[in-house]
Amino acid sequence: MTETAKPDIVLDAHSDILLDVLALRRRGEKSVLEERFLPGLRSAGINAVVCSLFIPDEYVPEGSLRMALDQIAALKRDLEESPSFRLCRGAGDCYSAAAGGRVALFLSLEGAEPVGRDILLLDIFYSLGVRLLGLAWSRRNYACDGISFEDAPPYAREGGLTPFGRELVRRAARLGMVVDVSHLNDAGFFEAARLIGGPFIASHSDCRALTPSPRNLTDEQLGILAGAGGVAGMNAYGPFCETKEHGRTAESLLAHLAHAVGNFGYEHAGIGFDLCDCVESLRGPCPEPKDIFAGHADAARFVEAVRARYPREQAAAILGGNFMRVFETAMR
Structure with missing residues (x-):
């Protein structure tokens, strides 16, 4: 596909949609993607989604591998019944899917728990279509420490990557996987950044300068990410956007985007909404929703606001082009 033929990609770099696909298919539903998620994605104009393989606490450690494989199996079954979606193994697949009017899906490990401490399993996940490696969720695994959600120190912890974690990063680079540092603790972030040696992403992390959640990135971290050619996806989870509940609005998320763009360049900002509406099938409706968007x-109103506030080229980059640049560089 030539450069001029590439369609614009609007990409949500982090979604837990697969938890719903698995849970609802186990209850007998069919075409979960088509029936449950396609209308919302079309409304927002989103034509690419990074789907996390998230492992709930109750499966860790023994059931982590099985839970990840079950999510992949459920997705592949659902894709047979949801023709508007396509599982992609690289940027070219994504552009082709979008050109054909389909929603491109990428697979990402959200935490290395399914790999355990067996490096060969990373190759297996790669063969199944996984193209992104999130080293951590907010807990400890064999590769690294995740960062706590608690605001009080010592939220960063002292541990960086383990020897196995360093091996995992090197193997991911050789395979052609994008490394994702969202949820990684501060010490691990700096070590991973030195080790990766190329562009990496923080798929769903806001700016700690605006909201002091440890899940957000400091300006130093954002500068390192940008210097490596990477991208940070703005997260719509309310507590990461604004400390005070009444201030958790689309404007607060736009403020995080403006901070990232103003200080590090529009080329290094994206969206990773991390919407929690797609985990109701596991836990039931949340009594106090914390996402900015339902x-x-x-x-869609955030997507529209980005287009209204930034020149067309910049808006297109923020809404998907920046992540696609990293995917083109790193994925094989």
Whole structure:
């Protein structure tokens, strides 16, 4: 596909959609992607989604591998019934899917728990289509420490990557996987950044300068990420956007985007909404929703605001082009 033929990609770099696909298919539903998620994605104009393989605490450690494989199996079954979606193994697949009017899906490990401490399993996940490696969720695994959600020190912890974690990063680079540092603790972030040696991403992390959640990135970290050619996806989870509940609005998320763009360049900002509406099938409706947006259809107003506030080229880059640049560079 030539450069001029590439369609614009609007990409949400982090979604837990697969938890719903698995849970609802186990209850007998079919075409979960088509019936449950396509309308919202179309409303927002989103034509690419990074789907996390997230492992709930109750499966760790023994059930982590099985839970990840079950999510992949459920997705592949659902894709047979959801023709508007396509599982992609590289940027070229994504552009082709979008050109054909389909929603491109990428697979990402959200935490290395399914790999355990067996490096060969990373190759297996790669063969199944996984193209992104999130080293941590907010807990400890064999590769590294995740960062706590607690605001009080010592939220960063002292541990960086383990020897196995360093091996995992090197193997991911050789395979052609994008490394994701969201949820990684501060010490691990700096070590991973030195080790990766190329562009990496923080798929769903806001700016700690605006909201002091340890899950957000400091300006130093954002500078390192940008210097490596990477991208940070703005996260719509309310507590990461604004400390005070009444201030958790689309404007607060736009403020994080403006901070990232103003200080590090529009080329290094994206969206990773991390919407939690797609975990209701596991835990039931949240009594106090904390996301700024009630699903992708509601997030359309953020997409529209980005297009209204930034020149067309910059808006297109923020909404998907920047992540695609990293995917083109790193994925094989």
